[in-house]
Every structure is written in structure tokens, then in C-alpha cells.
Amino acid sequence: MRDEVLAAKQRVMRALMAVGPETSGVLADICCELKGLEEAEKTNGRPQRAGKVVLQIALTPLAKHYGLIGESSERRGRGMRHWCEDDYRPSIDGCRGARLSPPIKTPSAMQPSARPRRLSGSAAPWP
Secondary structure: OOHHHHHHHHHHHHHHHHHOOOOHHHHHHHHHOOOOHHHHHHHHOOOOOOHHHHHHHHHHHHHHHOOOOOOOOOOOOOOOOOOOOOOOOOOOHHHOOOOOOOOOOOOOOOOOOOOOOOOOOOOOOOO
């Protein structure tokens, strides 16, 4: 086998080990083998409608393994995530001096009228 294939297999095995043996079967069936929840439940001997709960339980340690969520249960900040320094703020210097286009005017046929139109064939007259 090629080195890339072996490295990919090792990464998958490390991720499944991080999830644990109890839930890794359902995770592998759904994410790797693209089975549906019902089929994964049957394959792993789970009761009906338990696949969604087991999958949610399995995805939490997987997200921790990949660093998407912290080890603690509480989230740090709800701000935007970015790859820059903590005090980084994007600048809009490129927009200074740029001329904005005038607003688009809609034709009068597209503007809402003060009184709704009566549909043809309706029996009730307008008040």
C-alpha cells in the first residue's frame, strides 16, 4: 500500500479510538460506509430510533479529537472563529474612496400598490 493510504487509515483508526468502542460502530457505518440511521441501528444491534442519539454521543468526542470543541463543556466565546491573532480585526481600507452605485429603482409595476388588485373571476366586489 502507498504511504498516503496507510496514513489515512491510521488517522481514521485514531479518530475511532478517540470515539470509543461503544459508539464507533455506528459512526463508521454512517460516516464511512454511508449507511442510513435505520440500517446502522440494525447492523449494530441497537433498538429503533436509538441511532440518532448514539450518533450524537459519538460525534462529541470526535469533535473534541479534531479540536472543534474544547475539553470543557462550556464554549469559550461565541465570537467569530478565525486563523489570525486574537486582536486581529479586518480593515476595509480598500473601500475608502470607492464610489457607491446609486440605488436601483424598481419599475412602478413592481412597486406594491396602495390597494390590492382584484383577481379576475372573483365574486366579491371591493369595498
